[in-house]
Amino acid sequence: MTTTVAPDKVEEAQRTWSGQNVPRKEDKRLVQGQGVFVDDVKRHGMGYLHFVRSPYAHAHITSIDVSQAEAHPGVYGTLTGEEVASLTDPFFQISSVPGANVKDFALAVGKVRYVGEPIVAVVAETREAARDASELVEVEYEPLAAVTDARHAQDDGVPVIHDDCGGNLMWHGVYEWGDLDAAFAEADKVVRIDELHFHRFNSTPLECDGALVEYNRGVGQWTIHTNNQFPGFAAIMMGPAMRVGLDKLRFVTQDIGGGFGNKITSHPQLVVCCLLARKLNRPVQWTEWRTDFHMSMSHGNERWFHETEVAVKNDGTLLGFRTKALDDAGAYLRYEPLGGVIWAQVTPGMYKWQHVRVDFTQVATNKAPVSPNRGYSRMQHLWFTERVIDIVAHELELDPVEVRKRNYIKAEDMPYTTPNGCVYDSGDYGKMLDIALELVDHANVEQRRADAAARGRLLGVGIGSTLDSGTNNFGQSRLINPELQFSGNNEVATVKLDIFGEIVVTLGTTPQGQGHETTAAQVVADILNCSVDDVHVRAGHDSYWNSHAGFSGTYASQFAVTGLSAVKGATEMLAAEIKKLAGAVFGGVPPEALELADGGVRIRDNPEAFLPFMACGAIINANNAGLPEDLGVTLNCRYVYRPPFQVPDVERKYGNLTLTYAAQVHVAVIEIDPETGYYDIVDYAAVDDCGKRINPQIVEGQVMGATAQALGAAVHEQFVYDEDGNLLTPNFYDYHVPHALDMPPLRTGYVESASPFTPLGTKGMGEGGGAGIHAVCAAVQDALRSRGGAIVWDSCNPYHRVWEMIQDPAKGARVQVTGA
Amino acid sequence: MATSAVPTERRISVTVNGTTYEREVEARKLLIHFIRDDLDLTGSHIGCDTGNCGACSVIVDGTLVKSCMMLAVQADGATIETVEGLAAGEELSRLQQAFSAHHALQCGYCTPGMLMSATALLRKNPHPSEDEIKKGLQGNICRCTGYWNIVEAVKAASE
Numbered sequence: 019m020t021t022t023v024a025p026d027k028v029e030e031a032q033r034t035w036s037g038q039n040v041p042r043k044e045d046k047r048l049v050q051g052q053g054v055f056v057d058d059v060k061r062h063g064m065g066y067l068h069f070v071r072s073p074y075a076h077a078h079i080t081s082i083d084v085s086q087a088e089a090h091p092g093v094y095g096t097l098t099g100e101e102v103a104s105l106t107d108p109f110f111q112i113s114s115v116p117g118a119n120v121k122d123f124a125l126a127v128g129k130v131r132y133v134g135e136p137i138v139a140v141v142a143e144t145r146e147a148a149r150d151a152s153e154l155v156e157v158e159y160e161p162l163a164a165v166t167d168a169r170h171a172q173d174d175g176v177p178v179i180h181d182d183c184g185g186n187l188m189w190h191g192v193y194e195w196g197d198l199d200a201a202f203a204e205a206d207k208v209v210r211i212d213e214l215h216f217h218r219f220n221s222t223p224l225e226c227d228g229a230l231v232e233y234n235r236g237v238g239q240w241t242i243h244t245n246n247q248f249p250g251f252a253a254i255m256m257g258p259a260m261r262v263g264l265d266k267l268r269f270v271t272q273d274i275g276g277g278f279g280n281k282i283t284s285h286p287q288l289v290v291c292c293l294l295a296r297k298l299n300r301p302v303q304w305t306e307w308r309t310d311f312h313m314s315m316s317h318g319n320e321r322w323f324h325e326t327e328v329a330v331k332n333d334g335t336l337l338g339f340r341t342k343a344l345d346d347a348g349a350y351l352r353y354e355p356l357g358g359v360i361w362a363q364v365t366p367g368m369y370k371w372q373h374v375r376v377d378f379t380q381v382a383t384n385k386a387p388v389s390p391n392r393g394y395s396r397m398q399h400l401w402f403t404e405r406v407i408d409i410v411a412h413e414l415e416l417d418p419v420e421v422r423k424r425n426y427i428k429a430e431d432m433p434y435t436t437p438n439g440c441v442y443d444s445g446d447y448g449k450m451l452d453i454a455l456e457l458v459d460h461a462n463v464e465q466r467r468a469d470a471a472a473r474g475r476l477l478g479v480g481i482g483s484t485l486d487s488g489t490n491n492f493g494q495s496r497l498i499n500p501e502l503q504f505s506g507n508n509e510v511a512t513v514k515l516d517i518f519g520e521i522v523v524t525l526g527t528t529p530q531g532q533g534h535e536t537t538a539a540q541v542v543a544d545i546l547n548c549s550v551d552d553v554h555v556r557a558g559h560d561s562y563w564n565s566h567a568g569f570s571g572t573y574a575s576q577f578a579v580t581g582l583s584a585v586k587g588a589t590e591m592l593a594a595e596i597k598k599l600a601g602a603v604f605g606g607v608p609p610e611a612l613e614l615a616d617g618g619v620r621i622r623d624n625p626e627a628f629l630p631f632m633a634c635g636a637i638i639n640a641n642n643a644g645l646p647e648d649l650g651v652t653l654n655c656r657y658v659y660r661p662p663f664q665v666p667d668v669e670r671k672y673g674n675l676t677l678t679y680a681a682q683v684h685v686a687v688i689e690i691d692p693e694t695g696y697y698d699i700v701d702y703a704a705v706d707d708c709g710k711r712i713n714p715q716i717v718e719g720q721v722m723g724a725t726a727q728a729l730g731a732a733v734h735e736q737f738v739y740d741e742d743g744n745l746l747t748p749n750f751y752d753y754h755v756p757h758a759l760d761m762p763p764l765r766t767g768y769v770e771s772a773s774p775f776t777p778l779g780t781k782g783m784g785e786g787g788g789a790g791i792h793a794v795c796a797a798v799q800d801a802l803r804s805r806g807g808a809i810v811w812d813s814c815n816p817y818h819r820v821w822e823m824i825q826d827p828a829k830g831a832r833v834q835v836t837g838a
Numbered sequence: 839m840a841t842s843a844v845p846t847e848r849r850i851s852v853t854v855n856g857t858t859y860e861r862e863v864e865a866r867k868l869l870i871h872f873i874r875d876d877l878d879l880t881g882s883h884i885g886c887d888t889g890n891c892g893a894c895s896v897i898v899d900g901t902l903v904k905s906c907m908m909l910a911v912q913a914d915g916a917t918i919e920t921v922e923g924l925a926a927g928e929e930l931s932r933l934q935q936a937f938s939a940h941h942a943l944q945c946g947y948c949t950p951g952m953l954m955s956a957t958a959l960l961r962k963n964p965h966p967s968e969d970e971i972k973k974g975l976q977g978n979i980c981r982c983t984g985y986w987n988i989v990e991a992v993k994a995a996s997e
Contacts, residue, residue: 052881055880719982722984
């Protein structure tokens with residue numbers, strides 16, 4: 019069903035653990051149901067938390083009465099917004115004004131702003147009692163009109179969602195690089211696209227959010243067992259709000275049932291759990307229900323692109339573009355407005371556009387707050403650039419393959435500095451496209467189109483080219499708000515030899531299926547010249563271990579760079595210490611005369627002189643009398659990897675925003691039944707380049723998963739609201755995610771362009787799936803050429819929308835072309 | 839202060855992975871909550887409220903069941919198999935081994951339900967076609983893998 023194609027040049031088999039499909043260390047526990055997910059954590063006397071949620075999209079809260087709920091059998095207590103407002107400060111806002119003025123508390127205070135917003139928390143002896151009691155909480159509302167269309171959020175007379183902001187504008191910024199006037203003057207043609215829309219969805223991890231929170235009254239510390247995937251961010255949001263130092267917040271994770279960015283912004287709910295654990299003096303357990311997740315958590319950024327103009331030469335050479343991007347942030351700015359800058363990591367996409375202007379506006383609406391979702395903000399922008407390519411090709415009657423190849427940044431131009439100062443590290447996009455086209459037998463596509471037509475089907479081919487920029491330079495946040503004091507990035511690992519020679523690795527990350535225990539062991543085993551089986555990587559994250567830093571977590575395509583570089587650094591420190599110790603034990607042998615092998619250290623020219631790791635660990639930890647005073651060996655090494663970044667130029671909005679730029683080229687071949695609009699993806703290729711692959715099977719797994727999510731989003735998955743702000747897709751009945759039968763045949767390929775900027779030649783990866791959305795959109799548009807030539811306008815194209823575009827091509831995007 | 843204020847508790851007896859348990863349960867308690875919370879068998883998971891995702895799939899008296907779609911009291915007297923019973927001691931089943939070998943799991947959250955569905959499928963149809971495998975797994979959602987490697991793993995285990 020899947021076919022994998024390697025590039026022509028297959029590298030010589032390496033005698034290293036890195037580069038091999040080492041079976042995952044995580045699997046043994048997970049296939050036996052022995053993983054520890056957050057809902058599996060139990061404590062004596064714990065209470066179950068249930069949220070009372072708003073049925074209104076926008077309303078004043080006039081009264082709340084919890085007395086009946088508190089009197090309900092089995093109820094331990096409640097928490098209201100009023101209490102939250104007295105016990106905590108509003109969460110820190112990333113935005114400059116007006117978004118900076120948003121007052122965001124852990125529970126609604128005085129007003130509700132989206133359906134599903136938590137208002138009261140009830141804790142009881144059982145899940146059922148907590149739910150029953152929640153229904154006894156009486157809340158009186160004074161409903162207000164809801165803002166559900168970002169395009170009208172700033173119209174006169176529209177209700178203001180956050181009064182402190184003076185309107186629904188949250189953030190606005192203009193990005194301009196190059197010389198737009200010159201580009202448009204030089205253009206043979208100008209293609210104008212009235213409106214494009216990237217829809218609202220997210221990756222719906224199968225495990226919803228949750229926590230088990232304990233409060234240690236004696237030391238004033240909370241232990242937060244959770245599946246939050248970015249504890250560093252949660253901590254800096256929660257500590258100041260709760261008026262405590264970050265050492266009072268201990269985050270513990272083990273297995274996490276999928277994250278995809280959606281588990282970054284659970285800090286409001288975690289604060290509620292913390293306050294209740296303290297108030298009720300008992301552990302508090304919260305597991306989010308699926309419907310609650312859909313209604314309230316982490317929708318992906320919905321984005322509109324208006325008044326787009328593209329300057330292009332007759333031969334398809336792209337000179338520049340300008341557009342007005344409008345982002346719908348939902349009701350609160352939990353991680354926003356970072357989406358207003360993250361896209362700029364990939365400003366020109368894969369192309370040599372030199373002149374770009376993006377006028378970016380983010381507004382609030384009465385919908386669930388948006389938060390990062392796999393491909394965060396770059397996916398929206400890259401969908402836009404790919405739409406532009408295919409619309410230009412369509413309007414100028416050019417071959418989309420040729421337009422791409424003409425404009426792709428070339429391998430020989432790498433490293434390539436983009437108009438906004440990002441430095442694409444390596445890659446060969448043209449080669450990737452060639453591999454992808456070959457995988458779907460593109461050479462015979464016209465014959466296949468004719469064959470499909472003979473069967474009454476419309477065949478279409480679409481390409482999606484994307485970048486998966488990874489390892490953030492958090493200095494980009496200053497382009498949003500120059501007052502912010504974030505920049506760079508970091509990640510931590512510790513590697514030690516324990517008393518019996520055990521090699522123990524601790525990571526700062528919070529993996530959700532990416533196999534960090536395995537790939538970390540591969541890197542360690544290569545350096546210590548031992549077996550991966552001898553390397554014990556602790557499962558999960560615990561901020562008590564001192565093995566974390568400000569940006570620790572698992573998000574934004576970076577483990578293969580930040581995490582593994584930290585592992586490499588710590589292991590190299592350990593290797594040097596082992597040699598130092600052995601040198602002393604052997605009576606003054608210099609380190610260069612020593613080597614690590616067979617689970618120990620030996621003199622290269624005298625392998626008989628061998629000190630096993632067990633002896634090293636025992637000497638340092640338990641038998642250290644007589645060692646030289648100045649030995650300086652602990653065999654417990656902590657390394658912080660810090661990528662080489664500068665603070666971006668805030669005035670010019672210029673600088674390198676991520677360290678690596680993995681690339682994906684996907685090609686979809688679809689067949690549409692014009693009678694119904696139904697279509698099948700009949701062939702699909704995904705080609706990935708993430709530099710050196712530590713574990714190819716894990717890399718391919720990420721490619722597959724991201725592809726599947728993209729195909730779900732392209733065809734089915736949408737968070738749809740009615741005009742009153744009710745979510746119409748609040749569960750897996752209405753929100754259709756792909757099932758096994760929905761998946762097309764897949765062929766994968768890869769190119770391996772080592773990053774010159776990272777210690778292992780790796781690039782962060784895993785988020786490149788947006789390519790699938792672009793590819794399906796392009797394929798639908800290609801298929802419709804013979805049936806009126808509608809221009810695909812929306813990132814989601816369910817069958818009824820395709821049918822509508824066949825019936826009335828004007829349902830597609832409005833496009834004009836001017837010029838010679 | 840106990841939930842026994844709701845006078846609907848019943849004593850049930852179930853045999854799970856060969857061990858018989860007798861417990862008082864509220865009539866409205868879902869089988870999955872009984873398995874996870876009362877029996878502490880947390881391998882079976884919950885991924886939705888609506889019976890769509892299959893993370894809670896178990897085998898009840900030989901039939902594949904989504905245990906969030908059944909009450910615990912309905913399982914009185916039943917023999918139940920969960921993911922914890924698949925391995926023979928330290929020896930993983932062929933299917934479990936195939937899942938690892940084919941990288942058919944990432945986060946592992948859907949995996950217990952997926953394994954139970956595949957186990958039930960292979961008992962009924964030891965050599966399923968690719969299409970039969972997909973149909974056998976269509977009640978289970980995985981958000982990490984795109985299913986391709988899961989289908990490969992089931993195929994490999996059936997050979």
